[in-house]
Amino acid sequence: MRDAAVAGTGSDAAQARSARRVFWVLFGLVGLAKLWVAWRLPLFVDEAFYWQEGQHLAAAYSDLPGLTAWLTRLGVELGGDHRLALRMPFLLLSMAVPWLLARITAREFGGRDGWIAGSLAMLLPLAGTLGLLALPDVAMAFATLLCMSAGARLLRKVDAGSALVLAFGLVIGALSHYRFIAVIGVGFIALLLLADGRRVLRDARVWMAIAIGAAAWAPLVAWNFDNADAGLRFQLVDRHPWRFHLEGLWFLAVQALLVTPLLFAAMAVAGARGMRDGTPQVRYFALLGSLVVLGFFGLGFFADTERVSFHWPLPGYLALLPLVPAVIRRWPKVWRRLLWATAGLGLVSVLGYYVAVSVPGLRMQAAAEKWYPSNFAGWDALAGAVEAERATMPAGTRVVADNFKVGAELGFALGDPEIPVLDHPLNHRHGRAPQLRLWGLETAGRADWAEDPVLLVVATSEVRYRELLAHYQSLCERVGPLPPPRVLNVDHGRQRFLLFRLEAAAEGACVTPAMAWVEQPASGASASGRLQVAGWAFKEGVGLERVELLVDGTSRGDLRYGLRNTGVAAYWQTSTDPNHPAVGFEGEVPLEGVAPGRHWLGLRLHGRDGSVEAWPEQPFEVVAP
Template sequence: MREGDVRTDRARRTFVALWTAVLLLKLVLATQLPLFVDEAFYWQEGQHPGWAYSDLPGLTAWLIRLGVELAGNSEFGVRLPFLLIAAALPWWMVKLVAREFDERHAWLAGSATVLLPLAGTLGLLALPDVPMALATLLCIDAGARLLRKVEYDATLLLALGLAIGALSHYRFIAVVGVGIVALLCLPDGRRALRDPRVWIAIAFGAAAWAPLLAWNLDNAEAGLRFQLVDRHPWSLHPEGLLFLPTQFMLVTPLLFVALMWAAWRSRRDEHPAARLFALLGGLVVLGFFALGFFADTERVSFHWPLPGYLALLPLLPALLDAWPRWLRRATWALAALGLGVLCAYYMAVSVPAVRAQSAALKWYPSNFAGWTVLADAVEEMRAGMPADTRVVADNFKIGAELGFSLGDPRIAVLDHPLNRAHGRAPQLQLWGLQTRGRDEWGDAPVLLVVGASDVQYRQLLRRYHALCERVGPLPPPRVLNIDHGAQRFLLFALEGAGRGPDRPCATPALAWIDAPVAGAAVRRPFEVRGWAFKDGVGLERVEVTLDGEVVAEAEYGHSASGVADYWEISNDPEHPNVGFRATVDDAIPARPGLYWLGLRLHGRDGSVEQWHEQPVTIR
């Protein structure tokens, strides 16, 4: 066997081994990883079939509905179609590169598609990026074919890719725009665009946007306004510079440099397809880099340039061949390490004990955490309430996640800033699931589920007062502190409009530990200082806990004059005497190590609320 054939065979076997290993790992992870909140809402959309929705075109919801019909209402069922699509992408890349370049480079490009962290983890979550990646690859393939010769199979492939992209996400319009610009920049591309068959394919792809445009016309352009106006500041901000280090790490450093270098080197390549890939990929990545200086910084956007990287991957093998052997190996090794780190993150998210240990960290995965525990608590409380009790969620996240866990896609949701911030409020209104509160419920019993950790802490008291206005006096809540309170839910059993209408609005308690600060190292005895209050009724006493066990009774009632000034609307009758102090002494049998320090707050209305915990190290 010739040396070239040996290298090709080695590249093929490496690709097959990598593809198989990563697919098996993703299949296992997909069964263990809790649903991300967006996945849960897309599941809810799939249970309400429509051509389009307030946040997305219809394809993601349709795929999820197909998955749960085939594999059951489970995390795996939700993700199955996306796993299959993601598994097909590296093989399509192999086919594309083999036709345009050579077989060995094709297997190497396929391996790069598996190892590129943003592409290799596709399918683990049921998100629109998966069908959009497929659409991008189909359009790239069709564009390369059209540069050779305009034939029916190429135009059909282009039409299919454009249609899938249009049904996937608003963001695909960037791929369409850049694709047309890239074709116009190439003589063979301009020739292809003069053929009516290409424009028929483009018209077919444009028609696929019709359901989304029709939805927007029927709903005051709510989706377009959210995607293009409301969610973006459209003013220059320096956070756009974070694009480079973020992509540098997510793509992995050497692979990112290689892809950008390949784009630059191939911009004037003699091979028309190579120039097309360079233009497509380079313009998409640069375009999203520029957009980052004006666009939304509140939500995750690191995955937006993925279509650009997919376009550049066919150019990678030829570039790496020109690099020294040690640098090639380092590039592949770092890419594999990056993929491994992302998979390890998803593994950690899947393990409750590991998740709990990350409760005080910035990367705590709140959108994955606690939903099964919450669903069990809701079932338990509902079992002790009247048979006609309805469940009402505080926001769309809780409504969708509870809906999935309980098999009920029609859980009503209160108006909430999160619903509007994520573009879900119009859809909830269309489904008739956004409720005004007690005015709509009458005397019916309601189990209200509130996400205390879904609101910025400084806005939490206002949210509680708004709840009182909507639902009436709040009874003592059942508090669910998941992962030491990093994810915190309050469950209120509301018995009916006629029960105690003259009671004051007794909000859930608010508190703060001033000392020791989170993460501090202390020696026994140590002092715990802070403040706590409960609007409407006040607090009777405060207890200090370590790992959930009471270790001290606090002296409650110390002056804390700045608290009422900060909260402004607080009406706790004890203000300004809402401070507390306690001493955790040597008698507490605590060995040196990490502990979780918390508070148990006893209200004058008989409520007992466990405050969220913070880590301290006892020396």
């Protein structure tokens, strides 16, 4: 960028040089920080599934177009089976985002504004953390900027070069995610609302670029055509309630926090002013950004609230960023400094969260919190347990997962993208069931295994507790009575896995893992002197023999088990534990010698079949008398 030529005066040129230095310093620091975090951050479950898709190369998949899977395959082919290698193509592409935004802004509004916009893109938490995870949003952001750049150039003059950039951006976007349709639609509306935009749309070269971009959707259209629109139906129908709900009101608060409040306010002002501006490029950026953000705001009142969606408006923020330098230039210096400081603090906070996720000790301390990062946790420990169990089982033992998350994460850890998976509600809720069937990895259970030995891995923390007994009973129907499992409680059992050695077909009454509930004390309760404990526990098919009390993993003796509790059988109406209704327990723990502070209460459940199962722990606070 020719800053001095664009800036004009010597003072402006000096400011541009200063802004350029800031950009490159940030570029280096943020890049190094992201590289380090990506190296140590455990693999997120969606990344693992995209890796699995990359090991089954195809033009499109049930959940996404093909590009994300192709990039994961490229990463591991070049760098080996390591999570950093898998993420490397996304990291490199993400570092192009602030640079490209700086180029676009400099071309339209001058070099100084370009470097400032690029720096803000790195500090904007949603954009600055792109590439830490191998997710489709990285390519989508890059495609958005290409289309945005081409659109601004076309408003000035229609030429073949700009049309080619537009086609390139549309192709990358089409290969990234269904959600890119929103960017295309809003971009088309923005051009229609501008007189110069309508002139652009009358040019055959532009329509040629649009046609090339439309053709890039062909693999996804073909996949849906061949699979009864399963992918499209999931993205547009199945995952969304399409009923009005007030959770959409959280959008403004969540977005203001994630974007950081002052930068969010600056973008709002930039969008409002830009739509009244007489310059076509300014109005184009303002319309594109504002309509995307407002569109997702409106969608939030009707769309999916179960899965993460806070990152959806990112293309809109990228479109508004070129207009922000002109807005904050009018602000008092103290407010400009506060904007930079809060944006930097926001980025550091999000990076800090990912660092905390990667530290087992910190993750364990968060086991009782709502924000516990379950999709990052426990996979290495699970892989180690699976390898240890398989080493003691007959040769040729199959590993079978009960849901796609376990199958994909174990697949990456063990280097095996062919791990069969049972049908599970989770597979359907995330749109992965059709893809598993296409790969031939969905298994019906013992009917498919004959007499082969199987190590079945079940993630109980992925099932709502009220549905857990029905899930166990469903497993019995498919694989037979469940033998005593190896229990793997990660982070006090917040992530809980059961490993079943199914070495031969078995028949008989359904035997399942034990279930329990601690009614007293409540999680997080305080106690002094003595801790009163009460609750219930049962085990399908055979019943429990005794219940042992643990504090911080150390046994404190048996609780009185066998107390009458008719409410348990009334709630779990299908339970066949022979002990019903005598499934209650109670007791107390003397706390003399227990240091004040947080401790963990657990149970060890002893079944009449010889099973011994550690129940997840819950925290309690010991206070000084």
